[in-house]
Amino acid sequence: MNRRLPWGALARMTGRRVLLAVPVLGTVTFAVFAVAAASPFDPVKAYTGSAGLTASQENLDQIRANLGVDQPLVTRWWNWLTAALQGDFGDSAVMRMPVADVIGERIGWSVLLAATAFALAVVLGTALGVLAARRRGGSLDRCVSSAAYTLEAAPAFWLGLLAIWFFALELGVLPAGGLTDTASDTVTFGQVATHLVLPAAVLGITQLPWFFLYARQGVGDALEEDPVRGARARGLTERTVLIGHALRSGMLPMLTLIGSRVPELITGALLVETVFSWPGIAAATVQAATSVDFPLLAALTVFATAAVLLGNLISDLLYGLADPRVGFDG
Numbered sequence: 001m002n003r004r005l006p007w008g009a010l011a012r013m014t015g016r017r018v019l020l021a022v023p024v025l026g027t028v029t030f031a032v033f034a035v036a037a038a039s040p041f042d043p044v045k046a047y048t049g050s051a052g053l054t055a056s057q058e059n060l061d062q063i064r065a066n067l068g069v070d071q072p073l074v075t076r077w078w079n080w081l082t083a084a085l086q087g088d089f090g091d092s093a094v095m096r097m098p099v100a101d102v103i104g105e106r107i108g109w110s111v112l113l114a115a116t117a118f119a120l121a122v123v124l125g126t127a128l129g130v131l132a133a134r135r136r137g138g139s140l141d142r143c144v145s146s147a148a149y150t151l152e153a154a155p156a157f158w159l160g161l162l163a164i165w166f167f168a169l170e171l172g173v174l175p176a177g178g179l180t181d182t183a184s185d186t187v188t189f190g191q192v193a194t195h196l197v198l199p200a201a202v203l204g205i206t207q208l209p210w211f212f213l214y215a216r217q218g219v220g221d222a223l224e225e226d227p228v229r230g231a232r233a234r235g236l237t238e239r240t241v242l243i244g245h246a247l248r249s250g251m252l253p254m255l256t257l258i259g260s261r262v263p264e265l266i267t268g269a270l271l272v273e274t275v276f277s278w279p280g281i282a283a284a285t286v287q288a289a290t291s292v293d294f295p296l297l298a299a300l301t302v303f304a305t306a307a308v309l310l311g312n313l314i315s316d317l318l319y320g321l322a323d324p325r326v327g328f329d330g
Contacts, residue, residue, distance in 0.1 A: 010317060017313050021306070026081065028305045032298045033077040080295060084302075090295030094287050099299045102284055107303070109179065110280030113199055114269050118261075120204035121211055126254065128208075129215025130247065136220055145216070148209035156206045156268045160275035163198050174198050177277035199276040206268050207261055211254065218253045259315025262308050 044064050064070045071079075080090055089099035132141040151159075168176035175181070175198070180191040223242075273282030281300060288297040 013317070014313065017309070021309050024309065025302055025305055028301055029081060029084075029298045030077050032301045033073055033080070033294060036292045036294055036297060037073045037076075076294060080298060084299070089299040092284075092288070092293055092296040094291040094293045095284065095296065099295050102296060103281065103299060103303070106279060106281045106284055109278060110269060110273065110282070113196065113203065113273065113278060113280060114265055116196060116200040117203035117269075117272075118207065118265060120200065121207035122254075122258075124204070125208040125211030126215045126251070129212040129217075130219050130242070132212070132216045133218075133220035133223060134242065136216075141216070144212065148212050151205060152209045154206070156202065156271040157275050159205060160199070160202045160272055163202050164275070167198060177275070179279050195276075195278075199272045199278050202276075203265075203268050203272045207265060210257060210261060214254050214257050215251065218251060219247060222247075255318040256315050258318070259311040259313070262311030266304050266307060 044060055061070070083090060087100070089103075091097065092099050092102050095102045128144050132138075132144050135141060164176045167174045175195050177195070177199075179195055180187055219242075269280070270282040270285060272278070273280045274286065281303075284296060285300050287293065288300060
């Protein structure tokens with residue numbers, strides 16, 4: 001008998017999370033403006049560049065007024081927030097274009113990289129974790145577990161540089177970075193796929209240890225539970241016992257892991273994009289931070305925070321749907 005999905009409770013939980021996200025996002029954006037205001041970097045100097053060295057003070061003051069950085073902190077934040085609620089995120093001073101256009105041009109490539117890496121980490125990490133859980137203490141378990149603990153401590157940028165040195169410079173089988181070949185003026189599927197291999201693999205490998213360890217622990221514990229032992233005693237095949245019993249209960253903790261890894265995935269993606277010159281939001285984030293580009297920095301921070309909140313919500317919803325003992329109203 002199929003269990004009816006608790007759509008009402010699910011909707012109430014989603015509504016509560018959305019309401020809680022509003023003050024969180026508001027606080028985060030205000031913190032961005034506060035930190036930027038306290039920064040020693042001058043947005044006017046960043047905007048004018050070398051031309052600012054010879055500009056008159058009157059011209060610099062006019063530019064400061066045009067950028068809106070001559071206003072009090074609270075005024076700048078409130079003006080940006082009210083405009084953002086209407087879909088206007090302002091203009092990026094460092095990019096010389098609307099913030100919405102900056103994000104629109106780059107967010108798709110960042111999503112492609114993060115989604116590919118996340119899928120690789122989940123599938124490969126889970127598969128290795130299940131294989132290791134079947135024979136704890138075996139040679140496969142010891143080798144993969146040692147590699148997982150090592151990769152946990154390896155910085156993403158170091159793995160990226162190592163991958164470039166080995167696969168691009170030593171072997172010459174994959175490109176070192178970018179989205180397309182240097183001599184190409186067009187973006188093709190083949191070039192994007194080839195250039196995606198190294199950054200996606202590096203980013204996926206940085207996330208893989210967590211999924212491996214969770215799957216290994218969860219499935220390994222499930223294999224020792226009484227229902228699984230009873231299934232074996234009834235003569236069921238090992239494949240049926242593993243997939244139909246141990247895997248179902250052992251994979252529940254993985255659902256919560258999906259949401260908790262989103263912040264680390266975003267941070268890792270910024271580092272990997274920088275190392276491989278991937279045209280995502282990493283370069284925009286770095287430039288916005290160093291140039292004190294208030295509108296762009298606030299918008300990127302909002303999107304990153306919203307992604308984290310959405311990841312946590314999705315993991316909780318999946319866990320509640322997968323386990324009938326978990327409610328949505330708690």
